[in-house]
Amino acid sequence: AQSVTQLDSHVSVSEGTPVLLRCNYSSSYSPSLFWYVQHPNKGLQLLLKYTSAATLVKGINGFEAEFKKSETSFHLTKPSAHMSDAAEYFCVVRPSSNTGKLIFGQGTTLQVKP
């Protein structure tokens, strides 16, 4: 069965320091992987996606993620956190092209301290 595990429910960093949000997935097929962000009272916004092209994916707002098949990981990173990055982050997998269904991780709350 396909699943997504976000290893941290809450991450706290200081402004200007690196961000690492961890995600592991389980999929029988070559999946598509996504990171979404949700700011309070806003919809889920796509940060970036992996669809079997380059394994290092660059997204909006300076975020990037690396697909590592051997580790079944898709961790999200940013070199320098900004206060506006504080939000809920979801790692998401679309298990195969036969389904539009997305499978979500449980979310990671990113806190950015001044």
Added chain:
Amino acid sequence: EPEVTQTPSHQVTQMGQEVILRCVPISNHLYFYWYRQILGQKVEFLVSFYNNEISEKSEIFDDQFSVERPDGSNFTLKIRSTKLEDSAMYFCASIAPPSGGPGDTQYFGPGTRLTVL
């Protein structure tokens, strides 16, 4: 930039009542989805809808649930007789054409928080 919108933002209802949650997908989108997130749990897929019919549904989406695209712009989720466990945040999403590829981006609305008392 076009957005998916959802109304109301918060709905409170009594157990056993019917509720209709409304979504307005982005105008040229063709595939539509509902997801829900019970407090403290993962976002879960409910149903996908294309060409005026359900294309896929989860085990959660039982006979108490139905979806409709009544007028070419709105996409609704109806819960016929709400239960306490239906309390959750409900998200609508849509995909732009051409659709069906594995990397298609689903655009999400802000959600409707449903509270069943």
